[in-house]
Amino acid sequence: MVAGFWCISVNFSGQNLNYNFSKPTTSNPITRYEVTIQNLKYVGLPVSQYLSYGPYTVIKTIYSEQFSLSSDEIKNYLLSSNVQDVTKTSIMVRVIAYSDLGASDFSNGIYTETYRFNWSTAQTSKK
Numbered sequence: 001m002v003a004g005f006w007c008i009s010v011n012f013s014g015q016n017l018n019y020n021f022s023k024p025t026t027s028n029p030i031t032r033y034e035v036t037i038q039n040l041k042y043v044g045l046p047v048s049q050y051l052s053y054g055p056y057t058v059i060k061t062i063y064s065e066q067f068s069l070s071s072d073e074i075k076n077y078l079l080s081s082n083v084q085d086v087t088k089t090s091i092m093v094r095v096i097a098y099s100d101l102g103a104s105d106f107s108n109g110i111y112t113e114t115y116r117f118n119w120s121t122a123q124t125s126k127k
Contacts, residue, residue: 008107015071028099040090071117
């Protein structure tokens, strides 16, 4: 079983976000991690108000304590979630650890405001 929250951090490198986290304390071997993402729908909130627990969308499965997301992956997720203006939203990324018994727990999560990517504000039309 995984115990408690564990920390995740992010570094920006161009249009990529490079994440690292410490392996959670567990009495069972971890078999995989699932990277999840959530649209927070707000920008500019104090950090303490970004705490959120779902719903999350699994964006990828990983097997180590580091991964990256590109700005395109994030933008595609937001567009598929029908976000009206992808330039003015925030996302929360969390990781779920799975052990061989299926027990899981979340990382503490980390948010990013999408204005950092300098995306175009042009909207696509639906026909």
